[in-house]
Amino acid sequence: MPEDWENGGFGLYIHWPFCQAKCPYCDFNSHVVAQIDQRAWADAYVSEIARIGAETEGRVLRSVFFGGGTPSLMDPDVVDAILTKIRATWPIANDIEVTLEANPTSVEAGRFAGYRDAGVNRVSMGVQALNDADLKALGRLHSASEAMQAFDIARSVFDRVSFDLIYARQGQTLKDWEAELRQALGLAVDHLSLYQLTIEDGTAFGDRYAAGKLRGLPDDDVAADMYALTQGVCEDTGFAGYEVSNHARPGCESTHNKIYWKYGDYAGIGPGAHGRLTLGGTRFATEAPRAPAAWLSQVRQTGNGDLCRDVLSLDDQFAEFLLMGMRLRDGVSVARFSQLSDNILINKINGLVEIGMLEYNTETLRLSQQGYPVLNAVLRKLLED
Amino acid sequence: MTDLSHIRNFSIVAHIDHGKSTLADRLIQSTNTVADRDMKAQLLDSMDIERERGITIKANTVRIDYTADNGEAYILNLIDTPGHVDFAYEVSRSMRAVEGSLLVVDSTQGVEAQTLANVYQAIDADHEIVPVLNKIDLPASECDRVAEQIEDVIGIDASGAIRVSAKTGIGIHETLEAIVNLLPAPKGDRDAPLKAMLVDSWYDSYLGVIVLVRVIDGVMKKNDRVKFMSNGTVHGIDKIGVFRPQMQDVAELGPGEIGFITASIKQVRDTRVGDTITSERKGTEVALDGFKPAQPVVFCGLFPVDSSEFEDLRDAIEKLALNDASFSHEMETSAALGFGFRCGFLGLLHLEVIRDRIEREYDIDLITTAPSVVYHVYMRDGEMIELHNPADMPDLTHVDHLEEPRIKATILVPDEYLGDVLKLCQDRRGVQLDLTYAGSRAMVVYDLPLNEVVFDFYDRLKSVTKGYASFDYQMTGYQQDNLVKMSVLVNDEPVDALSMMVHRDRAEARGRAMVEKLKDLIPRHMFKIPIQAAIGGKVIARETLSALRKDVTAKCYGGDATRKRKLLDKQKAGKKKMRQFGKVDIPQEAFISALKMDS
Ligand SMILES: Nc1nc2c(ncn2[C@@H]2O[C@H](COP(=O)(O)OP(=O)(O)O)[C@@H](O)[C@H]2O)c(=O)[nH]1
Ligand SMILES: C[S@@+](CC[C@H](N)C(=O)[O-])C[C@H]1O[C@@H](n2cnc3c(N)ncnc32)[C@H](O)[C@@H]1O
Ligand code: SF4
Ligand SMILES: [Mg+2]
Numbered sequence: 015m016p017e018d019w020e021n022g023g024f025g026l027y028i029h030w031p032f033c034q035a036k037c038p039y040c041d042f043n044s045h046v047v048a049q050i051d052q053r054a055w056a057d058a059y060v061s062e063i064a065r066i067g068a069e070t071e072g073r074v075l076r077s078v079f080f081g082g083g084t085p086s087l088m089d090p091d092v093v094d095a096i097l098t099k100i101r102a103t104w105p106i107a108n109d110i111e112v113t114l115e116a117n118p119t120s121v122e123a124g125r126f127a128g129y130r131d132a133g134v135n136r137v138s139m140g141v142q143a144l145n146d147a148d149l150k151a152l153g154r155l156h157s158a159s160e161a162m163q164a165f166d167i168a169r170s171v172f173d174r175v176s177f178d179l180i181y182a183r184q185g186q187t188l189k190d191w192e193a194e195l196r197q198a199l200g201l202a203v204d205h206l207s208l209y210q211l212t213i214e215d216g217t218a219f220g221d222r223y224a225a226g227k228l229r230g231l232p233d234d235d236v237a238a239d240m241y242a243l244t245q246g247v248c249e250d251t252g253f254a255g256y257e258v259s260n261h262a263r264p265g266c267e268s269t270h271n272k273i274y275w276k277y278g279d280y281a282g283i284g285p286g287a288h289g290r291l292t293l294g295g296t297r298f299a300t301e302a303p304r305a306p307a308a309w310l311s312q313v314r315q316t317g318n319g320d321l322c323r324d325v326l327s328l329d330d331q332f333a334e335f336l337l338m339g340m341r342l343r344d345g346v347s348v349a350r351f352s353q354l355s356d357n358i359l360i361n362k363i364n365g366l367v368e369i370g371m372l373e374y375n376t377e378t379l380r381l382s383q384q385g386y387p388v389l390n391a392v393l394r395k396l397l398e399d
Numbered sequence: 400m401t402d403l404s405h406i407r408n409f410s411i412v413a414h415i416d417h418g419k420s421t422l423a424d425r426l427i428q429s430t431n432t433v434a435d436r437d438m439k440a441q442l443l444d445s446m447d448i449e450r451e452r453g454i455t456i457k458a459n460t461v462r463i464d465y466t467a468d469n470g471e472a473y474i475l476n477l478i479d480t481p482g483h484v485d486f487a488y489e490v491s492r493s494m495r496a497v498e499g500s501l502l503v504v505d506s507t508q509g510v511e512a513q514t515l516a517n518v519y520q521a522i523d524a525d526h527e528i529v530p531v532l533n534k535i536d537l538p539a540s541e542c543d544r545v546a547e548q549i550e551d552v553i554g555i556d557a558s559g560a561i562r563v564s565a566k567t568g569i570g571i572h573e574t575l576e577a578i579v580n581l582l583p584a585p586k587g588d589r590d591a592p593l594k595a596m597l598v599d600s601w602y603d604s605y606l607g608v609i610v611l612v613r614v615i616d617g618v619m620k621k622n623d624r625v626k627f628m629s630n631g632t633v634h635g636i637d638k639i640g641v642f643r644p645q646m647q648d649v650a651e652l653g654p655g656e657i658g659f660i661t662a663s664i665k666q667v668r669d670t671r672v673g674d675t676i677t678s679e680r681k682g683t684e685v686a687l688d689g690f691k692p693a694q695p696v697v698f699c700g701l702f703p704v705d706s707s708e709f710e711d712l713r714d715a716i717e718k719l720a721l722n723d724a725s726f727s728h729e730m731e732t733s734a735a736l737g738f739g740f741r742c743g744f745l746g747l748l749h750l751e752v753i754r755d756r757i758e759r760e761y762d763i764d765l766i767t768t769a770p771s772v773v774y775h776v777y778m779r780d781g782e783m784i785e786l787h788n789p790a791d792m793p794d795l796t797h798v799d800h801l802e803e804p805r806i807k808a809t810i811l812v813p814d815e816y817l818g819d820v821l822k823l824c825q826d827r828r829g830v831q832l833d834l835t836y837a838g839s840r841a842m843v844v845y846d847l848p849l850n851e852v853v854f855d856f857y858d859r860l861k862s863v864t865k866g867y868a869s870f871d872y873q874m875t876g877y878q879q880d881n882l883v884k885m886s887v888l889v890n891d892e893p894v895d896a897l898s899m900m901v902h903r904d905r906a907e908a909r910g911r912a913m914v915e916k917l918k919d920l921i922p923r924h925m926f927k928i929p930i931q932a933a934i935g936g937k938v939i940a941r942e943t944l945s946a947l948r949k950d951v952t953a954k955c956y957g958g959d960a961t962r963k964r965k966l967l968d969k970q971k972a973g974k975k976k977m978r979q980f981g982k983v984d985i986p987q988e989a990f991i992s993a994l995k996m997d998s
Contacts, residue, residue: 027957081956209953238948259953274957288958299961333967334960341955365982369926389951391925397967398974 018331019292021350022278024070025077025270028059028096029284030085031306034117038153038218039180039211043286043304044083056092058313060099062283065318067103069293070281075104077111077270080134086116090128097133111269113138116168118161118177126171136174136268138207139165144194148183153218162201169203174266176205181244182237183211185230191240192247199251204266208244209259210237241387258341258389275342277335283319285309290326290334297326328354337393345373345380362396401474404584406655408476408613410493412521413503414511414869418533421565422503422574423461423479427644429571430463430475460611460657461644467579475578476657478598480517490517492672494524496598496613496657499582501574502549506532506562507539510552510837511869512811518553529577530560536567544838552837587654592683593617593625593676598657600670602721606638608664612676613657616683620651624679625662628686629671633679634662667721693725695743696804696874697750697853698787700731700768700896701757702739704976704987708763709738715761716740719753726753731788735896735980736766741788747853766978766987768896772850775802775877790895792884795935802877803900804849807832809842810860812868817841819863827851828902846875850900885910885939887993888931889917892981896990906932910940913993920989923947928983 033044078100080093097112113136114129116122126137141161143149149158156164168175179198181191198206211231213223222228232240245255253261257275260268273280282289286304290297303309303321313319326334332354339346351359363379366372371385371392385392413419463475478497480490494500500521504514521528530549532542542562549557561577563570599611612619619625619639626633640648641658652658664670675686703712716728727743744750750770757763774786777799786792786801808829812820824831824845833844847856852872860868885906887897897917901909910932917930925947932940955963977984 212953234949241949241951258951258955271956274955274960280957282957286958288961290957290960301961330964333964337963337967338955338960366925371925385925387949387951388925388947391947391950394967394970394974395925398971 017292017295018335018350018354019277019279019290019297021347022273022276023076023269024073024278025079025273025280026063026066026075026100027270027280027282027284027287027289028078028080028085029282029287029302030055030080030083030088031285031309032087033082033084034087034119035153035155036218038222039214041214041217041220042083045306047306050087052089052092054310054314056089056095058310058319059092059096059283061313061317062319063096063099063103066281066283066291070104070279070291073104073279074107075100075110076107077273078113079270080114082115084117084122085114086122086125086129090125090132093129093134094132101133109269111136111174113176113268113270115140116164117156118164119156120160120164123164123167126167130171135172136176137168137172138205138268139168139175139177141165141177141198142180143183144179144197148186151184152180165201174205175203176207176262176268177202178207178209180209180211182232182240184228186232188236188239188243192243195244195247199248199253202253205260205262205268206248206253207260208248210241238387245383245386254343256343258386272342275338277331277338289320297331299324299326299330333397336396340379340381340389340393340396343380345378348375348377348379351379359396362398366392366395401653401656403587403655405471405473406476406585407473407499407578407582408478408497408585408655408657409499409501409578409582410478410480410497410521410526411501411503412480412490412514412517413533414505414508414513414517417503417505417508417511417514418565419479419503422501422531422533422563423477425565425568425571426475426477426575427461427463429568430465430575459644460642462641462657463643465575465579468576469579473579474656475575478657491520491524493598494520494526495673496596497524497526498585499527499529499578501531501578502528502553502555503531503533504545504549505534506542506545507534507537509541509545509548509840510811512809512871513869515553515809515811516871516873518555527582528555529574529581530555530557531570531574532560532562533565535562535569536564548838552842585655587614588616589618589654591616592681593619593623593678594683594685594687595619595625595652595676596687597627597670597672597674597676599672600664600667602667602718606661608661608667608670610660610662610664610670610676611657612652612660614652614654615687616654617678618651618653619660619676625660625676626679626682627670628675628677628682630669632669634664636660636662667724672724693745695725695727695745696772696849697744697746697770698741698773699744699750699770700733700736700739700741700766700788701754702733702736702766702768702896704764704766704978706737711761712740712757712763712765715757715763716742718761719756723753725749733768733790733895735894736768736978739766743787747857764976764987766896766990768990769899769993770853771900772804772853774804774882774900777801786900789884789898789900792900800879801882801900802879803882805875805878806847806849806852806872807875808845808847808852808870808872810845810868810870811837811840811842812864813840816864816867817843820860820868823856823859823863827856828905847872848878848880848902849874883934885913886933887913887917888929888933889921889985890928890981890983891931892983894980894985897993906934907939910934914940914942916993917989918942918944920992921983921985924983926982 031043031045036046112134114134116137116139118139118141142152144158146157213219248261252263255261256267279291280289285306287302289300300320300323302319309319335354363374367374370382373380373382411419459479461477465473465475467473478493480493502518532545546557546560561570561573594615595612598613600608603609621636621639623636624633638661640646677683703709720726725745728740731739731741776784776786778797779799827847828851829845829847832846835842860870881903882900883903885899885901886893914930914932927946928944930942931938976987
């Protein structure tokens, strides 16, 4: 019998923890430093790939994702060294997706061709907003027109280009967002990530919000309207939502992210990276130290960048499987969840079907149109004791 | 044995925060009763909750040795009494065990409501009273004005008031001298049959029940067999001693002395405060006038959040009740909350203290239902039922009328807030009895229904007067009024724990306030929820909590699986603080918060 992770496949995440500046909303593991010894980082990633490769020998690698931070600050040589090592380590799927997150500035666009030559075949650009005032409020270093130029370069270099927008921003109305969204869809190639601004603890926005100084955020009702509008407009334009915040032309969904949401296995390499690996029949959660210097010296000294490797109980796996899988429009497979849980869910499911939140048949369990925007509430109900 | 003429027994009466505990500490410290290294602030406030809130709940005792300026050695017994109105009863009985009081008034504040309430108790107990003006180290201190106020308002001579800073130690020596020279020595006859007053008792896990006694006549010694006159039980004294403030054994306690005994008594219930203790043989025939036991006046339901902790709750409540005769409890079942206890308290502070102790010392999360007073329900057949719980309200067709308890409230307030205070009392169905001035402060006396006071009156009073008002009350009796039971329906299901008794004229306003509050307190669900207040079948207020429209995490990638799972676990734990009513989860704090009124 195949192991559960095989339903999602196997991918590799590489975390590059540096940025030019820290954006006030961002709680990713990103750091601003004066100097980066790119060679040393390349060596460390390569050594980690060798370590994990030895444990996952023979698996077919379906995707690689360079995330950050700002991976478009990496030297193309570093990316090349990493991808070369990867190709030497695992059998590579024919349609492997190799994505790199890029900030849309001219300097970074200058490296795009180098990344392509190294083997990157998809970029995901953090455009965030399409007007300068809002970009400034988000603490971004690029203007809208600079982003557009970078985007044009990306389209000419890569077949697959996605970009991110953050909406439900300060002072944004439903009308503002509709206009911006339509403009974005006009530019879009094959994929779009549309995130509602989340106020994260421990960020500059988080502090300002707690102090009552982050004004003009749309209230929950407006945010709900924006979300509904986004779903409708994207669907009408051929960019149906396939996940809570992700939209793609049919067949152009992100392979890598689908590994997460389908609860496959993924190795995580780099500071603060998380992984999920099934080894010898046991599923582990791995996590690396967040501080870049700590991770680097640990890899150099011990040859192992992980901070911990925790066994995931069946209950944990079930919870993760649901909370990742239910994000997908297609929902989760009933056969799979019955294997992960002997939990009697049927009463809870029926209750949620009754109030119109879930759709359920013998094969799949998924959210209804109405349930999608309140996914967390549905999950709490499904997973409550 | 100390000669009676060399004993002084006294208490300190004061409004809260006027410095009673600090003064007691200073007296203890300056007489070297406690070594400096063992000195911690507020020696006598021993419970965590007491220290934390800076209040005294139970009376505490300490014996102080003092060599006076006249060269003679004296024994001073201090009983530190609670300042809060809920524990007024505790104050009154402690007063009976001593002959004099230090009346401590903060010289930057002046006389306050509890100053009055407590000093009247001292006067009732025939005490000699020595006024002490405290906090003279502060620039705002106004001793002359406050002395005058004491004379005007209380009517005692304050010309010789001692000026003290309990903080810096000024006037402490003078205070000790005044205790020796101005307070009367106790009276008593060493050769008469034993007669001692049972002042207080509490349970100690090592020693069993400890009994605080004041000997009037005769002598008590270890191994003596003594009789508790109220029930005739006889006990052998295992241990006899005094508090300094730790326990210290003594050979005997003679007339005028205050100390403790232990006598293999299992439960505090087997002792009655105010009882007379005498010797088994050749004892006295004449008992002291007993005290009337304290009656709980506020009732509420305590339910474990986690219903599997019911037995733990029973255990906790029984243990606490062992030490607190004024705390009553009986089992209660609520359709909404399951099994719990209906508990009676002396007042809201008492309620909070007990609830805190259960939550902290016994680690049980509680749901507390709306506090209620005891209504007298007169049935058509002439029977009278005491109603402790609105849920038990009998069918109206059998009810003739209802009576509710009323209080006499005394409030002292600076002039500029008087208008707000009068409005507050008026809004709470008060009837003004008196309005006079004490210096620049108004003293208002109101007749008020206890049920209007029990919940948040004191909070409201504090907020409308920015904390400058002081308040005290006493129960006066029962009075008929137009009272009805208001029930609350959430998603069309009645929530028994939220039902309450209200005055008919105030029902709409209360109902409206309640449903509005609940609308804020209950989190949005995936469906809309009607919230109604009703009297009988008639809905008097209604709100609709709209359905949750957005609750979804925007980004969730590889690293977020762990984070989200942990968040869900946390929410699961948080959900334990909720109660399910039909399909609706109500947070436990809603049961109390929903009743707080903003006007
Ligand atoms: N400045 C000053 N503060 C004092 C004095 N006596 C007490 N306090 C302070 O007043 C507050 C209340 O004192 P406490 O003894 O707890 O009052 P109680 O509530 O009457 O027992 C505490 O913060 C004390 O430190 C004093 O003589 N001078
Ligand atoms: C790893 S981040 C950014 C990658 C790249 N450094 C950039 O800024 O363009 C991936 C995406 O998450 C989104 N994001 C980050 N913080 C967010 C927040 N607090 N709320 C909503 N979206 C956020 C942004 O759209 C961002 O492009
Ligand atoms: S949003 Fe991107 S650029 Fe900004 S701090 Fe986060 S990772 Fe760095
Ligand atoms: Mg005190």
